[in-house]
Amino acid sequence: MLEIDGLRAGYGTADVLRGLDLRVHAAECVCLLGANGAGKTTTMRALAGLLPARGGTIRLDGRDVTRLGPDERLAAGLALVPEGRRVFAGLSVVENLAIGAYLRADRVAISRDRERVLALFPRLAERLSQDASTLSGGEQQMLAIARALMSAPRVLLLDEPSMGVAPIVVRDIFRTIAGLAKDGLTILLAEQNARMALKVASSGAVLSEGAIAVRGESTHLRADPSVREAYLGA
Amino acid sequence: MPAFDATALIQVLIGGIGNGAVYGLVGLGFSLIYRSTGAVNFAQGEWVMLAGMAAAAGFTARWPLPVAAAAALVLVAAVGVLSYQIGVRRLRDPAPLLVTMVSIGIAIFTKGVVMVTLGKNPNGYPGVFGDALVRMGAVSVPAQTLIVIAACLAFVAALHLLFARSRIGLALRASAADADAAALVGIPVRRMVMFSFALAAAAGAVAGLVVTPLTLISYDQGTMLGFKGFSAAMLGGIASPLGAVAGGIVLGALEAVSSYQISSRFKDAVAFILFLLVLFARPHGLFGRRTGERV
Ligand SMILES: Nc1ncnc2c1ncn2[C@@H]1O[C@H](COP(=O)(O)OP(=O)(O)OP(=O)(O)O)[C@@H](O)[C@H]1O
Ligand SMILES: [Mg+2]
Numbered sequence: 001m002l003e004i005d006g007l008r009a010g011y012g013t014a015d016v017l018r019g020l021d022l023r024v025h026a027a028e029c030v031c032l033l034g035a036n037g038a039g040k041t042t043t044m045r046a047l048a049g050l051l052p053a054r055g056g057t058i059r060l061d062g063r064d065v066t067r068l069g070p071d072e073r074l075a076a077g078l079a080l081v082p083e084g085r086r087v088f089a090g091l092s093v094v095e096n097l098a099i100g101a102y103l104r105a106d107r108v109a110i111s112r113d114r115e116r117v118l119a120l121f122p123r124l125a126e127r128l129s130q131d132a133s134t135l136s137g138g139e140q141q142m143l144a145i146a147r148a149l150m151s152a153p154r155v156l157l158l159d160e161p162s163m164g165v166a167p168i169v170v171r172d173i174f175r176t177i178a179g180l181a182k183d184g185l186t187i188l189l190a191e192q193n194a195r196m197a198l199k200v201a202s203s204g205a206v207l208s209e210g211a212i213a214v215r216g217e218s219t220h221l222r223a224d225p226s227v228r229e230a231y232l233g234a
Numbered sequence: 235m236p237a238f239d240a241t242a243l244i245q246v247l248i249g250g251i252g253n254g255a256v257y258g259l260v261g262l263g264f265s266l267i268y269r270s271t272g273a274v275n276f277a278q279g280e281w282v283m284l285a286g287m288a289a290a291a292g293f294t295a296r297w298p299l300p301v302a303a304a305a306a307l308v309l310v311a312a313v314g315v316l317s318y319q320i321g322v323r324r325l326r327d328p329a330p331l332l333v334t335m336v337s338i339g340i341a342i343f344t345k346g347v348v349m350v351t352l353g354k355n356p357n358g359y360p361g362v363f364g365d366a367l368v369r370m371g372a373v374s375v376p377a378q379t380l381i382v383i384a385a386c387l388a389f390v391a392a393l394h395l396l397f398a399r400s401r402i403g404l405a406l407r408a409s410a411a412d413a414d415a416a417a418l419v420g421i422p423v424r425r426m427v428m429f430s431f432a433l434a435a436a437a438g439a440v441a442g443l444v445v446t447p448l449t450l451i452s453y454d455q456g457t458m459l460g461f462k463g464f465s466a467a468m469l470g471g472i473a474s475p476l477g478a479v480a481g482g483i484v485l486g487a488l489e490a491v492s493s494y495q496i497s498s499r500f501k502d503a504v505a506f507i508l509f510l511l512v513l514f515a516r517p518h519g520l521f522g523r524r525t526g527e528r529v
Contacts, residue, residue, distance in 0.1 A: 050414055071420040079418070086415035088408045099408050102401070103420035147419065 001026040001186050002047075002078075002155050006056035009046040015054065016042040018210035024155065024188050029181035031197035031218075032190040033231050034207035040190035041083050043207065044159040047188075048080035049073045060155065075103055077154030083163060083190075085144040089133035093124055096132050096143055100150030110150070117146040120176055138169030145173070155186045162193045174200055194231035198222050206231070241372045246494040247487055252379035252448070254486020255386035256282075257505075259441035260463025261470065261478030262390070263434035268472045269410040270430035272330035276337040277317060279460020280344040281435050285310045285442030286451030287348050290357035299359060307439045313344070314435025318428045341456070349453040361447035382444045389440050390479055393433070406430065438463075458502070465505040468512050 002024040010016040016039040024030045034040050045051040047058060049070035058066045065073050088096050097117065101110045118125040121142040127135065132143055141161055148156060158177065162170045170193070178200040181187050191197035198204055198218040205215040206227060214227060221227050260282055267275040285306045292302025321336040322328045361378035368377050397403040409416040409426040417423050441459075442451065449455075462485065463478075470481025485505055493501040 048418060050417060070417040071422060074418070074420040082415060082418060086412050086418075088411045088415060090411050091404070091407060095404060099404055099416075099419050099421070102405065151419065 001028075001061060002188065003059040003062075004047070004056070005059075007043070007046060007053055007058065008055035009042055009051050009053050011042075016210060017046065019056065020207070020211050022188075022205055022212060022215075024186055026186055027181075027184045028203070029177075029187040029189065029201045031194075031201035031204040032188060032207055033192075033194050033197065033204055033221075033227070034190075035230065036192070038207045039210060040192075040207055041159055044080055044083070044157050044188075044190055047073075047157055048078065048082075050080075071103065074151055074153075078157065079148040079151045079153035079155070080157040081144045081148045081159060081161065083159040085137075085140040085164075087132040087135070087140045087143050087147070089131065091132055092129050093132055093135070093143060094128040096147050097124075097150050100147035101152075103151065109152070113150055113152060117149050120149075120179070121146055136166075136169075138165045138173065141165050141169075141173055142176075145176070149180075153185075155188065156180065158187065158189045160190055160192065162191060162196060170196065192231075194227070243491070243494065244373050245375055246490045248373070248375045249379055250487040250490020251483055252375075252382045252486070253445075253489065254466075254483035255383045255479075256441045256445045256459070256482070257462045257466040257485050258479035258482025259386050259389060259437045260459055261466030261472075261482045262393070262475050263437040264464055264467040265472050265475045265478040266430045266434040266437070268467070269475075270406075270427045271322060271328065271333050273333035273337065274330075274464065274472075275317075275434065276334065276460065277341040277344060278434065278438055278463055279458070280341045280348075280456035281310050281313065281438035282442035282445075282459045282463075283451055283453065283456030284313065284344060284348060285439035286446035287352050287357060287453065289443055290359050290446060290451065291352050293359035294357070302359070303443050306443060307436065310435045310439035310442075311432045314431040314433075315428055317435075318431035322427060322431075323424065341460070345453055345456060352453065354453060356450040356452040358446050358450040376448065378444070378447050382448070385440055385444045386479065389437060390476065393437075393475065402429070462505050465509045469508055 004020060004022040007017050007020040008015050020043060032040055032043065042051065046053050049068060053066050057064055060076050060078055063076065065076055065078065068076070088099065091099065097114055101113070104110055123139055124142055124146060127139065132140065135143060145161065161173055161177065165173065174196050177187065177189065181200060189197055189201055198221060201218050203217050204221045205212045207213070214221070214224060260278055263278045264275060267273060288309050289302045289306035292305055293299055317340050321333055321340060325332055362381055363377035366377040367374045368380060397407055405416070405421045406426050406429065408419070409421055409423045413423050463482065466482035466485050467478040468481070469485060470477030470479065472478065485508060488508065489501050489504045492504050
């Protein structure tokens with residue numbers, strides 16, 4: 001479904017990604033692991049179209065989206081929940097959800113999806129008119145995911161949903177992500193929290209030195225000595 | 235100092251609020267562009283002047299006044315869009331300081347073009363009700379002053395509705411809050427910045443159109459109007475459009491009362507003093523409280 005070949009991207013004169021290859025099949029949940037600064041966020045930004053690809057191709061269902069802007073990629077079905085949540089301050093929860101569906105015109109389907117995401121995150125339903133910036137970290141993360149879901153994506157990119165969120169809430173959020181995956185949503189999940197990520201993802205890839213160093217089934221990665229040492233603290 | 239005279243003071247205050255409404259509209263323009271780019275748009279005052287001058291030129295050429303005013307409004311909004319194209323769109327990295335610098339160039343250029351094409355003489359046209367006075371008991375004020383206040387309130391109300399209720403208003407607020415996140419929900423962020431320039435120019439144009447019958451306008455009045463508008467925005471918080479309008483009204487009222495009680499020569503100094511007070515009372519200026527992310 002999502003095919004990334006030889007992706008190069010970076011900042012200034014330096015390339016952070018130097019030929020990244022990755023496949024995410026339909027209805028699959030893949031996690032992208034990597035140390036601090038490995039380039040997970042860079043990958044996600046390049047996939048969403050916020051950072052131009054310097055080389056390589058990104059294909060969605062066979063369609064080349066490498067040169068498309070963020071809005072066109074979203075229209076094609078690729079939605080990113082950015083690192084650090086980035087909910088819209090000054091907009092209420094319900095406005096954040098409404099703006100998530102900015103590119104859609106089907107009112108009936110939009111309001112049905114709003115009910116659906118609010119059922120997924122009941123804590124948001126209790127805070128509809130609250131300014132998004134006054135939500136707790138976990139609630140903001142829920143809102144960021146809900147906002148992305150409001151675009152009715154076919155592939156959901158999640159960049160470090162555990163960041164700055166209390167451990168109990170992280171578990172809640174990961175349970176929801178697992179539920180989305182089970183319902184057949186295609187997911188690419190970038191995480192430093194490898195333990196949690198490998199639990200929800202069916203397979204994983206480790207990003208190191210600008211390319212995928214190790215990849216495999218989650219069970220396989222959990223057993224891999226190098227992965228255990230570097231990312232599972234064992 | 236004149237003896238205390240409540241009627242005169244109320245008249246002075248209403249006149250001041252009228253001026254303040256103009257400063258507020260100009261400040262609103264500063265605020266809209268600041269929120270979307272992080273820059274201070276030095277051309278804002280020139281847009282006020284351009285609207286008045288263009289409408290006066292149309293009126294002199296015997297166009298019906300509503301037509302001249304509408305044409306001036308459209309012209310100034312177009313100049314706003316053009317300024318975005320030159321001042322932001324073309325820049326590889328539209329950093330706030332760079333956009334601010336380019337706006338100074340645009341301001342000087344606008345002033346020069348108006349001087350050369352429309353001349354150096356003050357120009358104007360009659361107000362909607364001419365020089366009529368409205369009497370409320372012992373107080374009487376020019377009808378046009380009330381038109382100025384009404385125009386300001388109407389513009390603010392329309393803008394408020396736009397921001398609160400419309401899809402594009404929501405997109406404008408989202409873009410100002412976080413440009414990257416806005417791009418991620420599919421908002422064409424650059425077009426939103428362009429739209430902010432058009433709105434800011436329209437705010438300036440409305441101010442220029444309604445104030446010209448009261449004061450006449452000439453090519454060199456834009457700078458002072460811009461400074462007053464900027465002070466208004468600083469006073470109310472430049473990141474807040476409604477704050478800028480409130481700041482303008484406070485500034486106008488204080489100016490009027492101080493020139494009545496002290497000296498009319500003191501009038502223009504009031505904005506400067508308030509401006510400095512804001513800077514001193516908040517060492518980082520009200521900029522430090524910015525809520526908007528630049529694009
Ligand atoms: N805007 C930027 N300008 C310059 N360099 C950047 C920028 N953003 C990231 N980098 C650099 O790119 C490299 C990859 O960063 P990236 O944010 O993609 O890593 P990451 O894997 O997401 O890390 P983390 O787990 O800490 O989020 C780092 O060396 C970082 O310093
Ligand atoms: Mg990251």
